[in-house]
Amino acid sequence: MFHISMNQNVLQLIEKADQDLAELVHNQPCPHCGGKLHWANYTRHPRGLSGKAIRFSLCCAQEGCRRRQTPESIRFLGRKVYPGLIVVLVSAMNNGLCPQRIAEVRKTLAVSRATLNRWRKWWLNQFIQTRFWKAARARFMPIISESAMPASLCQRFGADQLSGMLNLLRFLGPITTASQGNNLGFMRVV
Numbered sequence: 001m002f003h004i005s006m007n008q009n010v011l012q013l014i015e016k017a018d019q020d021l022a023e024l025v026h027n028q029p030c031p032h033c034g035g036k037l038h039w040a041n042y043t044r045h046p047r048g049l050s051g052k053a054i055r056f057s058l059c060c061a062q063e064g065c066r067r068r069q070t071p072e073s074i075r076f077l078g079r080k081v082y083p084g085l086i087v088v089l090v091s092a093m094n095n096g097l098c099p100q101r102i103a104e105v106r107k108t109l110a111v112s113r114a115t116l117n118r119w120r121k122w123w124l125n126q127f128i129q130t131r132f133w134k135a136a137r138a139r140f141m142p143i144i145s146e147s148a149m150p151a152s153l154c155q156r157f158g159a160d161q162l163s164g165m166l167n168l169l170r171f172l173g174p175i176t177t178a179s180q181g182n183n184l185g186f187m188r189v190v
């Protein structure tokens with residue numbers, strides 16, 4: 001079970017996922033010139049979270065190139081995508097949680113029950129229609145039940161464990177990029 005407390009720990013988990021995604025980019029050469037990428041992080045206000053947070057970013061060190069590479073991010077999702085991922089977290093945690101705890105989670109994330117229901121519908125209707133999912137689903141054997149999203153996805157990744165949740169968030173990373181984000185533009189949130 002997911003024994004960590006919701007408040008800070010989940011946010012730390014998400015930050016760790018972002019850091020790992022950024023490290024993947026950092027370990028590669030600049031895609032434009034092959035130069036070395038240096039850290040060039042900046043601070044931003046992620047949607048739905050209070051305070052500032054580091055947006056991991058990299059910059060090519062090569063004179064004349066200096067192009068910025070911004071890795072995929074779980075925290076700085078397109079405004080329409082972020083709630084969908086939070087539903088993954090909430091859904092994974094709902095398993096075995098008492099109603100009081102669920103209420104606590106909803107309060108922490110500042111979402112109403114109606115909003116939560118809307119996000120669940122987003123998973124069931126929009127997510128499964130994305131190019132991302134249509135390409136990715138073939139990788140799962142046995143197939144993942146689309147009618148039980150996102151719980152079925154959580155279950156397959158073992159998201160009741162921290163390592164599984166992290167893997168699930170990494171798996172979902174590509175939907176944070178702009179091209180996929182356009183494909184997700186149905187969701188009306190909060």
Ligand SMILES: [Zn+2]
Pocket residue numbers: 030031032033034035060061062065066067
């Ligand atoms: Zn470069």
